[in-house]
Amino acid sequence: MRLGQLLWRRADPAKARHRAGVRVLLPAALPLAVLGIWWLALLRQWVRPYQLPAPGMVLSAFQEMLARGELQQHLAATSSRTVAGYLLGAVPAVVIGIGAGLSQSVRAFVDPTIQGVRAVPSLAWVPLFLLWLGIGERSRVLLIALGAFLPVYLNALAGVEGVDRRLVEVGRAYGLSGAAITTRIVLPASLPAILTGLRAGLSLAWMFVVAAELIAASNGLGFLLVDGQATMRPDRVLASIVAFALLGRISDAALGAIERRALRWRDSLGTAEPPDRTHPSPLSAEGGVTP
Amino acid sequence: MSGAAVSVQTLAVTLSGRPILHEISFAATPGEVLAIIGSSGTGKSTLLRTLAGLVSPERGGVDVRNGDERARIAVVFQEPRLLPWLRVAENVAFVMQGPRPARRQRAQAALAAVRLEGCARIWPRQLSGGMAQRTALARALVTSPHLLLLDEPFASVDALTRMELQDHVVELWHQHRFTVVLVTHDIDEALYLADRVLVLGGHPARVQAELDVSMPRPRSRTDPRLLALREPLLHALATPRAVSASGG
Incomplete structure (x- = not known):
């Protein structure tokens, strides 16, 4: 249920049908308007086709690259280095973030340094990575890892720090060991924040793979962007941008689905279902006992 | 299942440098229902949390035994904490x-x-x-606890549900005969459930008064003998001094 529904909900079936139609059409309205303006701009010659090709040309560039297997190759290169960099950044970030949240000593040891690194814009490290590791896969993956690390670490730390102490007390009152309290209370309780961090880290990983491929790469979608610019092919540039958008959207939707599945217990505006829909009647199930 | 014997000896608890409990001593026999009442902020919950092992005493000690073994303790907090x-x-x-x-x-x-x-x-x-x-x-x-610690467990529910839950505790107690230490600010709840009521008061808190409620269960909330016990209890809460009374 959305906040707006909660605030201005009205029980009117006719309006509900009307709203359903609007819900389907509304998301398509803005892209269609952009396409319309795009056509109009070309038709009226506000822009030249070498600056902005027609949507049909972008589509055919896309199809042509697909047919030649070119696009698949670049997609594979970009995806594999994004996944590698993301895992290299996000996995240690979760572990270190949780460690820093659990232990004051770990936090005192790592947090000031990480906050220091955070103050530096990540792209500022590029020259250093290139100097140390050369123009190659390692420097690209490392840059992506750095980009993904920070949001995941910060969210994991905030998640563990924000765990309701009263729940931890339940574990202590019932004699659970420290390890059991960590794995069975602290980690599940901080999962929402960790998943938020993982999603933020993923979108930064996509951002950094573009940067890495723009600077130094001979394949990948970022390379395709630079190549399209160098060869005056805006249709290929736009086709690469569309491919990036698809990759980003698909990967985020996959993480989002995992998040919804893992957090289906939550009673928040984004995930909540009214009790009457999720469970026919918890009250009748217990034989009409006054709740 | 049987109840645990609880023994609290000259217990003192200090939290963040502030003394909360001072020289608290009491005991509960196996299967006894003991209520601890006092006004808000007296340290009732701190006492219960000390019994649960969630707070370390500064001095004195808590001993909860089931025969020769350490007893199993269960806690129900003010909020469900699920x-x-x-x-x-x-x-x-x-x-x-x-x-x-x-x-x-x-x-x-x-x-x-x-x-x-x-x-x-x-x-x-x-x-x-x-x-x-x-x-x-x-x-x-x-x-299967030997000692059930109840920290104002029915404070956040409506009056009808509270009565229902209280009856439920009585019913479960009849089945299992565990020892109960109940912390509450509700005099009627204390009298309805407990065999004995301790009144906590002062800063730092001490046991100010003790009241026997030796009445058989099930009890009626409108029983005049039970209602008669409200008076000395209210008196003890208002002007702390040693009270020893018994009903039934």
């Missing part, structure tokens, strides 16, 4: 050890004992306040 990511039955099974099928079976039995057998598969957020607190009670029962 883990929101576990379904109701999993919340109950959470505090148990052993193989999963056995835990599930015992959790089901405990839920049935609090009349929530139909709610095993739903999420805590789908429970009403009273149902959530009953789940917390089931979670406490499933460990």
Whole structure:
């Protein structure tokens, strides 16, 4: 249920049908308007086709690259280095973030340094990575890892720090060991924040793979962007941008689905279902006992 | 199941440099229901948390024994404190050890004992306040405790649900005969449930008064003998001094 529904909900079936139609059409309205303006701009010659090709040309560039297997190759290169960099950044970030949240000593040891690194814009490290590791896969993956690390670490730390102490007390009152309290209370309780961090880290990983491929790469979608610019092919540039958008959207939707599945217990505006829909009647199930 | 013997000796607790409890001594016999009352902020909950092992005493000690063994202790807090990511039955099974099928079976039995057998598969957020607190009670029962610590467990539910839950505790006590230490600010609740009432007061808190409620159960809330005991208790709360009275 959305906040707006909660605030201005009205029980009117006719309006509900009307709203359903609007819900389907509304998301398509803005892209269609952009396409319309795009056509109009070309038709009226506000822009030249070498600056902005027609949507049909972008589509055919896309199809042509697909047919030649070119696009698949670049997609594979970009995806594999994004996944590698993301895992290299996000996995240690979760572990270190949780460690820093659990232990004051770990936090005192790592947090000031990480906050220091955070103050530096990540792209500022590029020259250093290139100097140390050369123009190659390692420097690209490392840059992506750095980009993904920070949001995941910060969210994991905030998640563990924000765990309701009263729940931890339940574990202590019932004699659970420290390890059991960590794995069975602290980690599940901080999962929402960790998943938020993982999603933020993923979108930064996509951002950094573009940067890495723009600077130094001979394949990948970022390379395709630079190549399209160098060869005056805006249709290929736009086709690469569309491919990036698809990759980003698909990967985020996959993480989002995992998040919804893992957090289906939550009673928040984004995930909540009214009790009457999720469970026919918890009250009748217990034989009409006054709740 | 049998009750634990509780012995508290010259207990002193200091929190953040502030003395909260001073020279507290009392004992509870196996199967006794002991209520501790006092006004807000007296340190009742701190005393209960010390019994639960959640707060370390500065001096003195707490001994909870079941015969020669250490007793099993269960706590029901003021809020249900259910883990929101576990379904109701999993919340109950959470505090148990052993193989999963056995835990599930015992959790089901405990839920049935609090009349929530139909709610095993739903999420805590789908429970009403009273149902959530009953789940917390089931979670406490499933460990077969020798000592049940109740920290104002019915303070956050409406009056009708509170009475129902109180009757429920009496019913469960009849079945299991565990020792109960109940912290409450509700005089009527203390008199209805307890064999003995301790009045905590002062800063730092001491045991100011003690009242015997030696009346058989089930009790009636409108029993004149029970109502007559309100007077000395109110008096003890208002002007702390040693009171020793008994009903029945």
